[in-house]
Amino acid sequence: MEEKLNSLDQLRRLCKGDPSIRPRLAESGAVPAVLNCIDSGEPRLQEKALLLVLNLSLDDDSKVGLVAEGVVAKVVYALHCGVGDSRAVAATVLTSLAVLEVNRVTIGSFPDAIPGLVSLLQMGGARERKEAATALFTLCSFSDNRARAIQSGAVPILIQNAASGLERAVEVLGLLAKCKLARDEMLRFCGVLDILIGIVRNGSSRGVQFALLTLSSLCCYSDKMGMEASREGLIETCVGLLEDDNEKVRRNAKMLIQILQGKSKNV
16 A cells, blocks of 8 residues: 555656656556556545546646546546545546547536536535536536536536635636526526626626626526616626726626616617
């Protein structure tokens, strides 16, 4: 056991210190042995193996090969059954792998991957929830994965996390709001308008950007939501954002103003 732990530590340090070693190690035939450590039942082996896989996955040329080696099944196992920091690291590995579009398709089609991330988002600690939301954001840039996330119950969990201050959850909502099913769920969630307006007024630049995007989708879809947003002074808030340093915030604010003004004219 100690020899395995030491080997994993040394390999991770090598990969971290010299990125050129990552593809060489990935092609060396060592990956199956590393993956076997993830579901070995030994928590220390699991975490160190996941950290090594994360380092290997940082090499773009290795991402597809790792998936072909069966890394997704092992990482999803850790997502559900990991201990200590393993679940957070597992979510980070999925984010790294999903940088490639072909891997987003493969990971999303794996039955327990997106449900596992949604469960971690609901039940995990602060770091786990942040990493789960990041992985969902990356995966949901592929449209089919948005439907899978919605079907896994992601919408209310994301809204709850956004309300508790996890702005990364708002980024995922911005993507899911492109789907009718997600918009219907958001509109049924009591207080969603107040939550999103609160982020627009007090959030970080990226949080504001995606809260505006989500609100644009909802207000365009629902006349009632548009009128309520106008009554809450959202047009005036958006006008103040037209001079923001972030070009995407300015653009999204302008789009939302046009939607809300259009709703007002139709009354």
